[in-house]
Amino acid sequence: xxxxxxxxxxxxxxxxxxxxxxxxxDKPHLxxxxxxxxxxxxxxxxxxxxxxxxxxxxxxxHGQKIQRTAELKKISPTKHCEKISMEYxxxxxxxxxxxxxxxxxxxxHHQTLVNQFFERVKASGDxxxxxxxxxxxxxxxEYKDLPxxxxxPTCSIHLKELEWRDEENLFFCLSKYQKQIESLLERExxxxxxxxxxxxxxxxxKGLNDFSISRLNVEWGLKVPGHEGHTFYVWFDALLGYLSxxxxxxxxxxxxxxxxxxxxxxxxxxxxxxxRFHAIYWPAMLLSxxxxxxxxxxxxxxxxREGQKMGKSIGNVLDPVFLINKYGEDAIRWYLLxxxxxxxxxxxxxxxxxxxxxxxxxxxxxxxxNRTTTMTRNWYEDKVPRNNQExxxxxxxxxxxxxxPKVVNYYNDLSFKEACSEILNLASTAxxxxxxxxxxxxxxxxxxxxxxxxxxxxxxxxxxIVGILLKPILPNLSSKILNQLGYNNQAQNWNDDLKWGKLLxxxxxxxxxxxxxxIED
Ligand code: MSP
Numbered sequence: 001x002x003x004x005x006x007x008x009x010x011x012x013x014x015x016x017x018x019x020x021x022x023x024x025x026d027k028p029h030l031x032x033x034x035x036x037x038x039x040x041x042x043x044x045x046x047x048x049x050x051x052x053x054x055x056x057x058x059x060x061x062h063g064q065k066i067q068r069t070a071e072l073k074k075i076s077p078t079k080h081c082e083k084i085s086m087e088y089x090x091x092x093x094x095x096x097x098x099x100x101x102x103x104x105x106x107x108x109h110h111q112t113l114v115n116q117f118f119e120r121v122k123a124s125g126d127x128x129x130x131x132x133x134x135x136x137x138x139x140x141x142e143y144k145d146l147p148x149x150x151x152x153p154t155c156s157i158h159l160k161e162l163e164w165r166d167e168e169n170l171f172f173c174l175s176k177y178q179k180q181i182e183s184l185l186e187r188e189x190x191x192x193x194x195x196x197x198x199x200x201x202x203x204x205x206k207g208l209n210d211f212s213i214s215r216l217n218v219e220w221g222l223k224v225p226g227h228e229g230h231t232f233y234v235w236f237d238a239l240l241g242y243l244s245x246x247x248x249x250x251x252x253x254x255x256x257x258x259x260x261x262x263x264x265x266x267x268x269x270x271x272x273x274x275x276r277f278h279a280i281y282w283p284a285m286l287l288s289x290x291x292x293x294x295x296x297x298x299x300x301x302x303x304x305r306e307g308q309k310m311g312k313s314i315g316n317v318l319d320p321v322f323l324i325n326k327y328g329e330d331a332i333r334w335y336l337l338x339x340x341x342x343x344x345x346x347x348x349x350x351x352x353x354x355x356x357x358x359x360x361x362x363x364x365x366x367x368x369x370n371r372t373t374t375m376t377r378n379w380y381e382d383k384v385p386r387n388n389q390e391x392x393x394x395x396x397x398x399x400x401x402x403x404x405p406k407v408v409n410y411y412n413d414l415s416f417k418e419a420c421s422e423i424l425n426l427a428s429t430a431x432x433x434x435x436x437x438x439x440x441x442x443x444x445x446x447x448x449x450x451x452x453x454x455x456x457x458x459x460x461x462x463x464x465i466v467g468i469l470l471k472p473i474l475p476n477l478s479s480k481i482l483n484q485l486g487y488n489n490q491a492q493n494w495n496d497d498l499k500w501g502k503l504l505x506x507x508x509x510x511x512x513x514x515x516x517x518x519i520e521d
Pocket of ligand 1: 019020021022023030031032034035060238239240241270271272273274301302303304310
């Protein structure tokens with residue numbers, strides 16, 4: 001019998017991660033920044049684990065909402081979209097977002113793909129002409145489930161009056177997919193977090209209605225081939241952006257080849273308000289077109305500000321450009337990912353933000369790095385001390401080795417808050433360790449130099465591991481920490497970097513450079 005060598009290498013996966021494609025009706029806000037930062041952390045985590053990641057973000061540029069915004073500004077929709085799309089691109093660059101693709105639904109590739117997709121759905125017999133009546137919210141670009149005689153109904157999200165619509169549209173036969181969607185929802189991991197699954201199961205159990213996929217009165221959209229005057233409904237067009245994004249610019253669009261470019265998506269990360277589109281309509285559309293379904297849909301919570309919904313009319317919208325310019329990316333990324341349980345709603349509170357950054361980043365992580373590198377510089381000529389002690393108990397090493405798999409699992413589940421808290425606990429314990437050992441007293445006796453070297457090495461190594469663990473969420477701060485430790489030859493795969501003992505004795509520390517400041521407001 002032929003024997004196979006045991007291969008312990010972790011299997012490389014193809015991971016396609018998406019943010020929603022943001023409406024360009026207005027400049028980017030903190031809500032879209034929140035989703036994108038979380039996706040970025042997740043994409044970085046998978047890359048660090050050696051997976052091939054396709055991280056997609058982009059913008060949703062068609063529909064009545066955008067058309068009206070451009071009309072109000074008295075510019076063409078094309079010009080308006082160009083301007084806001086550029087703002088998104090610039091913002092993501094400023095926030096160190098590591099997206100591999102940026103799709104605009106006005107890209108010509110996308111138009112071709114939408115037409116191909118429509119042909120497939122039509123060939124499956126899933127398109128019919130129908131009549132649609134109902135209350136419509138232009139902000140959501142969605143019909144609301146309300147009776148005709150509702151008096152001045154408003155949208156609970158946009159707080160604006162709904163518009164009565166009565167039109168002839170093309171419909172997608174969603175009802176045909178009732179059974180298939182029901183069995184998809186039986187898969188426990190399809191919708192996450194689990195708390196959002198029931199709400200979708202309930203909705204589906206009432207029976208799925210066909211939904212309209214074209215509009216007669218909206219000029220700013222992709223034309224429906226063979227149906228003069230109809231443009232595609234913005235949601236039909238936008239969801240397909242996830243597919244167009246993957247097709248390289250120099251390749252012809254061919255839906256039959258989409259799997260070789262990274263489809264199906266491993267995860268769609270979206271806000272809870274658009275879960276229905278992603279967990280019901282989108283899978284049905286894909287089934288109709290004979291394409292694979294996404295593996296998971298994650299609906300995260302909403303951010304409020306000081307207990308209030310953020311809105312332009314209230315004038316309390318947090319501007320991500322202002323935030324990054326004033327506080328820097330590390331502070332905001334840390335606050336958003338460490339304080340809000342991903343999946344649940346969160347409230348942005350200024351005082352809490354300032355306290356958290358000063359305590360966690362400046363006092364705990366920054367202080368750990370400063371004091372450890374300063375002692376090393378002063379007592380060991382700027383070099384990582386050699387640990388000559390055979391010491392069977394090494395509490396920091398033990399804690400680091402326990403913390404690492406926990407943090408990795410948390411990242412894998414998108415439990416960023418929990419991952420941050422473990423990392424912080426490791427850093428705080430290292431600070432306490434120094435307080436208890438009091439190396440500044442020990443070093444006064446020259447005979448203690450070896451034992452101090454042992455302790456300092458442990459704390460330096462713990463700080464290095466903190467820096468490596470921070471990589472997915474705070475890439476910028478992580479490289480500053482590692483730099484200050486003189487740890488520049490990082491391994492390709494972070495699992496190697498996460499092994500205890502990688503900081504080489506006698507390696508030099510660079511000149512000191514403060515990397516974290518307290519917020520003074
Ligand atoms: N264009 C559609 C998505 C199409 S995906 C094929 C859309 N765009 S959006 O710009 O209105 O919203 C994008 C995302 O931002 C949504 O996931 C939404 O949940 C999220 N957020 C909007 N406001 C938010 C908060 N206040 N807090 C957290 N996320 C929020 O919908």
